Amino acid sequence: MSNPDENKPGGGRDWSVIVEDGVAKTNEPVSSAVAEPEAATRRHEPHEPPRQHLPEKLYEPRKAVHNKRIDGPFRRFKWLVMLVTLGIYYITPWIRWDRGPYAPDQAVLVDLANRRFYMFNIEIWPHEFYFVAGLLIMAGIGLFLVTSAVGRAWCGYACPQTVWTDVFQHVDRFVDGDRNARLRLDAEPWTWNKVMRRALKWTIYLFIGFWTGGAWIMYFADAPTLVYDFWRGEAAPVAYITVAILTLTTVTLGGFMREQVCIYMCPWPRIQTAMMDEKSLLVTYKDWRGEPRGSVKKAQRSPDKFGDCIDCTQCVQVCPTGIDIREGPQIGCITCGLCIDACDRVMADIGRPRGLIDYATLEDCEREAAGGEVKSPLRTLLRPRTIAYFMIWAGIGGALLFALGNRSHTELTVAPDRNPPFMLLSDGSVRNSYTLKLRNMESRPRDMEIVVEGLPGAVMWTDTIGRNQSAPTQTVTVPADLVRQVRAYVAVPKGAASQQFTFRVTSLDEQRETDTVQTRFDAPENE
Amino acid sequence: MANKRIDEPTGTRTVGHEWDGIEELDTPLPRWWLWTFYLTIVFSIGYVIAYPAWPMIDRATAGVLGWSSRGQLAEEMSAADQARATVREQLARIPLERLPEDSDLMQQAVAGGAAAFRVNCVQCHGSGAAGSQELGYPNLNDDDWLWGGDLKAIEYTLVHGIRQADDDETRTSVMPPFAGAFDNAQLDALTDHVLSLSGKADSNTVGAQLYADNCAACHGVRGEGDRAQGAPRLNDAIWLRGSGRDQIKRQILNPRMGMMTKWEGRLDPVTIKMLSAYVHSLGGGEDFIEVAEDPEVEVDEQP
Numbered sequence: 109m110s111n112p113d114e115n116k117p118g119g120g121r122d123w124s125v126i127v128e129d130g131v132a133k134t135n136e137p138v139s140s141a142v143a144e145p146e147a148a149t150r151r152h153e154p155h156e157p158p159r160q161h162l163p164e165k166l167y168e169p170r171k172a173v174h175n176k177r178i179d180g181p182f183r184r185f186k187w188l189v190m191l192v193t194l195g196i197y198y199i200t201p202w203i204r205w206d207r208g209p210y211a212p213d214q215a216v217l218v219d220l221a222n223r224r225f226y227m228f229n230i231e232i233w234p235h236e237f238y239f240v241a242g243l244l245i246m247a248g249i250g251l252f253l254v255t256s257a258v259g260r261a262w263c264g265y266a267c268p269q270t271v272w273t274d275v276f277q278h279v280d281r282f283v284d285g286d287r288n289a290r291l292r293l294d295a296e297p298w299t300w301n302k303v304m305r306r307a308l309k310w311t312i313y314l315f316i317g318f319w320t321g322g323a324w325i326m327y328f329a330d331a332p333t334l335v336y337d338f339w340r341g342e343a344a345p346v347a348y349i350t351v352a353i354l355t356l357t358t359v360t361l362g363g364f365m366r367e368q369v370c371i372y373m374c375p376w377p378r379i380q381t382a383m384m385d386e387k388s389l390l391v392t393y394k395d396w397r398g399e400p401r402g403s404v405k406k407a408q409r410s411p412d413k414f415g416d417c418i419d420c421t422q423c424v425q426v427c428p429t430g431i432d433i434r435e436g437p438q439i440g441c442i443t444c445g446l447c448i449d450a451c452d453r454v455m456a457d458i459g460r461p462r463g464l465i466d467y468a469t470l471e472d473c474e475r476e477a478a479g480g481e482v483k484s485p486l487r488t489l490l491r492p493r494t495i496a497y498f499m500i501w502a503g504i505g506g507a508l509l510f511a512l513g514n515r516s517h518t519e520l521t522v523a524p525d526r527n528p529p530f531m532l533l534s535d536g537s538v539r540n541s542y543t544l545k546l547r548n549m550e551s552r553p554r555d556m557e558i559v560v561e562g563l564p565g566a567v568m569w570t571d572t573i574g575r576n577q578s579a580p581t582q583t584v585t586v587p588a589d590l591v592r593q594v595r596a597y598v599a600v601p602k603g604a605a606s607q608q609f610t611f612r613v614t615s616l617d618e619q620r621e622t623d624t625v626q627t628r629f630d631a632p633e634n635e
Numbered sequence: 636m637a638n639k640r641i642d643e644p645t646g647t648r649t650v651g652h653e654w655d656g657i658e659e660l661d662t663p664l665p666r667w668w669l670w671t672f673y674l675t676i677v678f679s680i681g682y683v684i685a686y687p688a689w690p691m692i693d694r695a696t697a698g699v700l701g702w703s704s705r706g707q708l709a710e711e712m713s714a715a716d717q718a719r720a721t722v723r724e725q726l727a728r729i730p731l732e733r734l735p736e737d738s739d740l741m742q743q744a745v746a747g748g749a750a751a752f753r754v755n756c757v758q759c760h761g762s763g764a765a766g767s768q769e770l771g772y773p774n775l776n777d778d779d780w781l782w783g784g785d786l787k788a789i790e791y792t793l794v795h796g797i798r799q800a801d802d803d804e805t806r807t808s809v810m811p812p813f814a815g816a817f818d819n820a821q822l823d824a825l826t827d828h829v830l831s832l833s834g835k836a837d838s839n840t841v842g843a844q845l846y847a848d849n850c851a852a853c854h855g856v857r858g859e860g861d862r863a864q865g866a867p868r869l870n871d872a873i874w875l876r877g878s879g880r881d882q883i884k885r886q887i888l889n890p891r892m893g894m895m896t897k898w899e900g901r902l903d904p905v906t907i908k909m910l911s912a913y914v915h916s917l918g919g920g921e922d923f924i925e926v927a928e929d930p931e932v933e934v935d936e937q938p
Contacts, residue, residue, distance in 0.1 A: 527763030531918065534779040534871035536833075541776075541918060571916065572738070575778075597918050602872070 172294060173367055173430035175277060176287040176422070180449025189265040190274055198319075201326035205229070210588030211551035218328050224589070230512060231589075233549060242508045246501060253497040255380050257489050259389035259467075263377065264444035269369050270428075272362035275316060277428060283309040287425055313363040314355065321354030367429035370442060377439045386470040389488050391443045393423075393434040393465050396477040404458055416464050422454055423447035423465055433465055443467075517549035518556065518621035520613040529630040536602035538631045544594045546613055548586035555616040557583050560598055563609035563629055571595040583616065598629065606631045722747070723905045731786050731908060741912060748913025751906050755898070764917050771876050771893050778919040779873040781865045782806050785921045788862075790911040796897030797865070805897060808864040810890040813849065817887075821845055826883050832858035832870040835878065 205215035205228055212219065217226040225232040225240070232239050254262055263270060283305055284290045296302050325347045326334060337343040338351075361369055370377060384390075395415075402414030417434070424432045426447060431440040433447050451465040467485045468476070476482055488494075525541040533539055548554050559581045560566045569578040571594065578599065586592040596611075609629055614622045639651040642660055650661045682688065686698035697703070722743045726734075734741055753762065759772045766774035773781060782792050792806060799805040817825065821841065828842030829850075853861055858869030867875060875893075876886055898907055914920070 525763070527761075528765035528774075528776060531765075531774070531776045532872055533777055533919075534868065534873050536872035539777075539918065574922070 170368060171430065173428065174280070174287045174290040174294075175428045175430070175446075176425040176450075177281060178426040178446050178449050178453075180446075180452060182445030182449050186265055186274065186444060186446070190271050193266060193268075193271055194275075198323050201323065201331040207231075207551050208588075210553070212330060214330055216327060217330070220328055231549070231551070236515070239508060239512065242504060246504050246508070249497060249501045249504065251376070252383065253494060253501050255383050256388065256497055257494045259384075259391075260377070260380055260441070260443040263370065263380075263442035267376075267442075269361060269374070270442060270444070272316075272320070272358060273366045273428065276313065276362045276366070279309060279312050279316070283312065310359075310363075313359045317355035317358035317363070318351065320358040321351035324354050325350050367440065370429060371440050381439065386474075387488055387491060387493075389443075389467050389469055389485055390437050391433060391441060391445060391448065391465065392437070392468045392470075392473055393417075394463070394468070394473065394476065395434070395436075398434070398464050416455070416460050418454070418458065420454055422450040426450040516621050516623060517619070518554075518613060518615045518623055519547040519549075520611060520623045520625050521545045521547075522611050522625040522627045524627055524630075530632065532632065533599060537599045538602075538604055539597055539599040540629050542596045542598065542611070542627065544596050544611065544613075545591050546584065546586045546594060547591045548589065548615075551589045553585055553588045555583055555585050557581060557614045557616055558594070558596065559612045559614070561610040561612050561624075563598065563600060563604075563607065565601045565604070566598050566609070566629075568596055568598045570597065600629065600631070604629070604631050719747075726905045726908055731790055731911065734786065734908070734912060741916075744909045744912035745916045747906070748909035748911070748916075751902070751910050752913050755902065756910070759895075764914070768875070768877055771891060773875060773893070774873070775914050776917045776919060777873055778921075779868060779871055780862065780919070780921070781860075781867055781875075783862045783921075784915070784919055786911050786915050789914050789920075790907060792895065793902075793907045793910055794897065794899045796899075797893060797895040799894070799897045802897050802899075806865055808853075808866065808892075810853070810866075810892060812889050814888040816849075817845070822884055822887065825850075825887065826880050829858070829869055829883055829887075830878075830880070833872060 200216050201214065203215035204213050205226075206213055207226070207229075211224075211231070212226065214226065215228055217224075219226065223234045251262055280290060284293050293302060293305065322338075325338075329343075329347075334343060334347065338347060365373075398415045398417030400414055401417040401419040403418055407414040407418070421432075423434065424430075424447075426449070427433070428444060428446065429440045429442060431438055433441060445467065448463075448465050448467070452462040455462050455464055469485065469488055472483055472485070521544070523543045523545075525543070529540070531539040531541070544558065546556055546558075548556070558568070560568050567578040567580055568582055569575045570582060570584065572584070573582055575597070578597075582596075584592065584594055607629055608626055610624050610626050612622060612624045614620060639661075640649055641647070642649055642658070645660060647660045647662055650659045652659060683696075684698065685700045685702075687695040687703055688698065689696040722740070725740055726744055729737065729740065734744060752760075752764070756764070759770075760766050760775055761772070764775040766772040778784070780788070782788055782797070795802050795805045797806045799807075824839050824842035825845045826842070827836045828838055828846045830836035831838040831842075847856070853864060853866040854869050855861060855866075860866050860868035874882075876882055876891065898910075902910070
């Protein structure tokens with residue numbers, strides 16, 4: 109396709125008169141609005157020469173990644189992280205936590221129906237959702253912190269996409285054998301052997317997907333009850349729908365799309381790319397040491413000509429995203445370090461020093477290439493950027509903890525009646541009505557004292573406490589973990605004027621939590 | 636039309652039109668799209684068979700499923716009715732004077748009454764139940780009751796209405812007009828005395844005498860009113876038709892007396908019960924007092 113900006117009128121354009129259907133036409137512009145017709149449209153006109161098709165392909169079919177089994181320190185670390193993260197995911201909903209008779213005993217529970225979020229001894233109400241927002245901000249800054257300290261460690265070890273892809277790749281290996289067997293099987297026609305293997309593999313995929321979705325819903329209801337209801341077909345439809353969707357996404361993303369999610373879908377590699385600098389930890393092929401590549405035999409024949417890389421492609425074969433790390437840092441590299449494990453083994457076998465592929469920063473690489481000393485990559489952990497991120501992260505965390513520790517579990521809201529705004533009583537006193545909402549965030553019923561302050565002579569009664577017991581102070585019991593609505597009638601003797609006053613609520617327990625709301629007392633203008 | 640040629644770069648036939656050198660390709664519809672069209676046709680046949688589709692004179696053809704939007708509405712309504720049935724049944728069974736003891740049921744009754752009030756009562760008593768002094772509709776929020784403010788009395792008023800000609804048990808009483816009975820000075824004196832009952836003016840002997848002769852029989856010696864005949868209290872701060880001298884004089888000379896619809900027969904007994912509970916809950920409701928066997932025993936007005 110031609111670039112319209114270079115194609116000035118009269119340049120590449122055909123200005124000749126052509127004859128079509130017996131009518132003479134010119135290609136000259138007919139008005140100034142189309143002074144540069146090529147710039148306005150790239151539409152192909154019938155009398156132009158045929159367009160040339162682009163040689164580049166806009167779509168590239170996926171090349172299946174069959175990563176080879178490897179063992180080494182990084183692989184073991186990956187196992188450990190997988191064990192811990194999956195363990196947390198599957199086991200957490202089953203942890204019990206005693207909160208007394210008025211609250212659920214599940215340690216982590218997002219109770220959407222009752223709008224409560226429980227996490228061990230923390231309970232969050234919907235109006236405190238900023239705690240969750242704060243946690244999300246912490247998670248975001250935590251990712252910044254991890255990225256600036258140890259590069260794409262999140263991608264390589266802890267990201268759910270990585271963990272589940274790893275699980276599915278182990279399933280592949282378990283069913284079909286290691287890399288070469290899988291490559292052979294892929295190339296095979298659909299024999300019974302292949303059909304049976306595929307059926308088995310995909311059944312396991314489905315099982316894992318179902319288990320993943322099944323574990324997810326446990327966070328939203330009492331887990332044992334939900335399991336029982338689920339298998340009896342009595343759980344809420346949303347539970348089944350959620351499990352179905354998550355099964356589908358897990359199998360699709362983890363079983364089939366895998367590294368494509370990281371390379372094409374996920375925004376995080378892009379953000380991380382922007383956050384990388386010469387001090388960021390990367391998995392790096394030390395090309396100054398490895399190049400030019402040559403086999404062990406060639407190197408023996410002419411020792412000075414070849415680098416340490418023997419071009420065995422072990423690093424490519426073990427890569428879970430199927431890249432060649434020797435091409436340099438790239439978006440497909442999730443820095444899981446498996447290529448380091450593979451290369452270190454080969455180097456040990458042929459008696460060369462380890463670390464041809466290793467975690468290193470760009471700065472260190474340059475120093476090393478120039479003949480400088482090799483420094484430990486752990487040094488990058490402490491530098492101003494990581495410390496700044498850590499301070500911000502810890503600051504937000506500290507603020508959240510402080511807010512959590514100091515929040516009141518008693519709250520009051522007041523809504524005065526507006527229709528009618530006041531009521532004359534037969535003895536000439538004036539009554540106003542209010543709807544009070546008393547919030548008890550403790551998981552036990554509490555007595556709360558309501559006091560009318562700053563309204564001389566005022567007495568109060570409620571919908572449950574009769575007028576014959578009216579007094580400036582009333583006590584009501586608020587049920588555990590609920591908001592109780594109380595209709596309060598406040599009466600002031602004859603002759604009172606409209607004025608502001610205050611409702612004060614105090615919890616009658618050792619906490620003595622209190623909350624006040626200022627509101628208005630309306631009275632007739634004169635009389 | 637004639638120039639249906641094959642467009643070289645795309646290999647697609649053009650439609651044959653040509654406008655200032657612009658030609659249109661006759662690109663065929665994608666296959667899946669075409670199949671979607673066919674599928675919609677198949678679906679529509681199934682739909683016509685299963686659901687009401689062809690409009691006839693008075694109704695549409697009934698589908699084999701027998702579904703109709705009206706039928707669905709009826710189903711939903713009856714489902715909602717059934718959901719309420721338990722509460723209504725409980726309400727029907729419980730005697731009104733025992734209702735306040737069951738606070739859950741009382742809450743349900745108040746909520747149901749609030750809904751019924753908005754439909755049936757707000758036209759006169761107002762959405763906040765504050766009534767209208769201008770028009771003489773009583774305020775239901777206060778603690779002043781013409782005919783009694785306990786649950787039973789409120790229900791009686793609701794059932795039989797006030798001054799309803801076609802109900803023998805309706806609450807009724809008549810204040811005689813005094814136009815022509817007093818001269819201006821007497822009227823002033825009487826008005827002063829009426830106002831003095833609630834401390835708004837000084838009493839005088841002429842007015843007191845007139846009051847004792849003409850008014851005390853119904854309104855009581857000290858103006859305490861009489862709920863048995865709906866005679867308003869005159870010694871409190873609440874005036875149904877205004878506390879100005881002119882308003883009081885007008886009421887003496889040419890009294891206006893309110894009427895209220897009887898709801899028996901219009902609303903079912905349970906709804907009336909709920910309305911009673913709601914009006915009682917507005918803030919002025921009085922505790923139910925067991926009716927004394929001796930009607931002469933005076934009932935406390937402020938329990």
